[in-house]
Amino acid sequence: MSSTFRAVHQVARPDGAPGAEHFAVVEHPLPAVEPGTALAENIYLSVDPYMRELMDEEWPLHEPLGYGRAIGRIVRSEDPDLQVGDLVEHGGGWSTHALIQHGYGRVIRPAAGVATATYLSVLGATGLTAYVGVREILRVQAGEAVYISAAAGAVGGVAGQIAKLTGAAHVVGSAGSAAKVRHVVERLGFDAAFDYHDGPVAELLAKAAPNGVHAVLEGVGGDHLEAAIGSTREFGRIAWVGSISQYNHPDRPPAAPRNLYAVSDRSIHLRGYQVRHFMHLRQEAQIWLTPHLQAGRIVADEQIVDGFENVVEAFLGVMRGDNTGKMLVRVGEE
Amino acid sequence: MSSTFRAVHQVARPDGAPGAEHFAVVEHPLPAVEPGTALAENIYLSVDPYMRELMDEEWPLHEPLGYGRAIGRIVRSEDPDLQVGDLVEHGGGWSTHALIQHGYGRVIRPAAGVATATYLSVLGATGLTAYVGVREILRVQAGEAVYISAAAGAVGGVAGQIAKLTGAAHVVGSAGSAAKVRHVVERLGFDAAFDYHDGPVAELLAKAAPNGVHAVLEGVGGDHLEAAIGSTREFGRIAWVGSISQYNHPDRPPAAPRNLYAVSDRSIHLRGYQVRHFMHLRQEAQIWLTPHLQAGRIVADEQIVDGFENVVEAFLGVMRGDNTGKMLVRVGEE
Known part of the structure; x- marks a missing residue:
């Protein structure tokens, strides 16, 4: 494994529509995995309209962006709840890797016939x-x-x-x-x-x-x-x-x-x-939705873009209305 | 009993704030009391902000105004449900008398210590x-x-x-x-x-x-x-x-x-x-409110103006915000 990871930073606040110029990809050394944390290598990142609001205030400038939902696989762990190899959904944002604090990652075990990416779309x-x-x-x-x-x-x-x-x-x-x-x-x-x-x-x-x-x-x-x-x-x-x-x-x-x-x-x-x-309804929703997905009564309507270098453009496309369905970026192999 | 009654007509549609010039008091012959109807002599009339909306469309011009809530006493009846002497709450509008169609009048029997007018305010x-x-x-x-x-x-x-x-x-x-x-x-x-x-x-x-x-x-x-x-x-x-x-x-x-x-x-x-x-909650509300009124825990905050000739001015006062509490007009003796 490389000793570095890549993260998107916000480098300027937009006045109006966001553009590529408001972001930069920055390489960082991989963080130390202290007790109570685990390191995930990301597979899918979510890009969503609500992030436009984060750009005005909540997202700090010149730091890896938080809040974005992602699915990764644990590659190192000092957290007894997360084992190397686990698929984990977390809110670590637009990075190739994420250090997950204890309690902030949720292990996913995809149901039969349900693709991993679905846990960031219909089941996310x-x-x-x-x-x-x-x-x-x-x-x-x-x-x-x-x-x-x-x-x-x-x-x-x-x-x-x-x-x-x-x-x-x-x-x-x-x-x-x-x-x-x-x-x-x-x-x-x-x-x-x-x-x-x-x-x-x-x-x-x-x-x-x-x-x-x-x-x-x-x-x-x-x-x-x-x-x-x-x-x-x-x-x-x-x-x-x-x-x-x-x-x-x-x-x-x-x-x-x-x-x-x-x-x-x-x-x-x-x-x-x-x-x-309404996060308390997450389990209820998954239980209701999963059999409909498995039976094909609900279509998981996704648009998956490949490559970490395309995450900002995928987000800008969502803000322009280019997408149909859920826009996801695949940044690693399952 | 006189053979005529007085009613307020709307004679013009206002553009902006309503004024006395939009109304006229007109004398009419008392209507015939056909089977299934009863004639009430009004005691209290209600004037309310929602009537300003009626002035733009629902209230016809040059006719006695309907919709307004009133309390009257039955003076003639061809309706087996309404007896001469009954106090009745109805929606006959700003008139000294009202012909009440079967089913459109509700007999009031004031609770001990509760004034009749209260049935157009807290209990109305x-x-x-x-x-x-x-x-x-x-x-x-x-x-x-x-x-x-x-x-x-x-x-x-x-x-x-x-x-x-x-x-x-x-x-x-x-x-x-x-x-x-x-x-x-x-x-x-x-x-x-x-x-x-x-x-x-x-x-x-x-x-x-x-x-x-x-x-x-x-x-x-x-x-x-x-x-x-x-x-x-x-x-x-x-x-x-x-x-x-x-x-x-x-x-x-x-x-x-x-x-x-x-x-x-x-x-x-x-x-x-x-x-x-929400008229289906009327009885529930009366049952809840009446003991609070009787015990003085709810104040029936009313402003009662005397005289049928003052009904329009009372309404204009409500629209200007002159009133505190419920504005009523007393147009007859209990």
Whole structure:
């Protein structure tokens, strides 16, 4: 094994859209494995929209970036809970190796027929976000009409499939291209989808769900949230999990929905959530999702980029909406 | 009995604040009491902020105004459920008399020590709105900090008292004058209150509840809702029951809260509601509230104006915020 590892640093704070110039890859000596720690060689790294928010404050400059979910294999261990050879999911960020403190790595034993990468997509925080939204927050009921924005994205694609399996009668998605619209309907089984570039989102949604919707999973913000509010029926529910449209300009949020008052007027629940508040449902979600994955009733929709040198570009692509499904970077051999 | 009755008509649609010029009092012949109807002579009429919304569309021009809650006494009846002499609560609007269709009047038998007017305030839709907000939507728990806007208003004043009786540790209200602030604290038992003219609402609320609040009952909208969102803790709840600040300009809603994204970021529930969706809780609310009223633990905070000729001015006063507590108009003898 080499005596060094590579890590992505953030080297500048962006004003607006992030670019390659805000990052650098830096080589570091491998850290010492003290008692209570273990060293993992990473296999898959996750790149996610929420990281854009970390870039403004939480990620320090000129240090290896933390927080990002990853799967690695233990290569040295002074932690009795982690053995050399174990596959471990952890939050060590965009590095080829990670030193895992005791209690911060979770051993993965992939279920039969389930690929390792799935533990960063449908069986990871992404799938948990979708599961919490559809089943814990929205509590979608059989027969309901459901709208899911960013349906070709990592969370939206899983959420639509969960909604269908939960009995939703009509699941409508929005996505950013004709190809994504086809993907969402043909591969992920949405009942309908539209390209939000084809007109005002509110009008497109009203056409796709002419009787309104009972429940919405919204992660875009701006006019997508406004359209969601406009289409939600009396007593309807909106789970609002993020606002990718504003992450590049947190100081200049989009005009909040002009129709926000409908939330009061139609007795709507607008419930925000962050998956970090629902980690206690992780096991429940895995138990629910795994047999559906094994039976092919849920598609693990992933886009896997090869090579550690491509991690920043993969992230920038997610922020541009280039991806369909969960974007992962393969940085090592299983 | 006279052969005529008087009714308020709306004669023009306002553009902005309503005025006396939008209304007229018109004399009509008393209607025939057909089988299945009964005639009530009204005693109390309710004037409420939601009526401003009716003025834009629902209230027809040049007809007696419907929807308003009233209490009257039956003077003629062809309805076996309503007997001459019965006190009846109904939605017949701003008239001296009302013809009540079968099933649209509810007989009131005031509990010992409870004034008739109370059935249009704490025991009417106003008190039900407060009860639903605090106990059904917010589910306020013992020890929590609660913020209530428009605390000197009809709904807010009852809501604060219910929150205290439910065990809230710190109930903060906002109101529109120093006199109202004193009233809310000294007479209604709020723990703290501030005059929203004294500075930015968000700053005043942050000072009155420095650790944030668990639950909010909001009925003003605009910067009051923004302040509420800003002060709500992780997983906190906001019951949003109306938006009096925008009723005069429904086509120009106030800038929706610039901090709306905090609803997603702090996993807040923003739940809109209209009391018409919760009429099934009316009996539960009366059963809960009545003994508290009888024991003096809840103050029926009413402002009663005398004379049918003053009903429009009483309503305009509510829209200007002149009232403390529930504004009622006495138009007949009990």
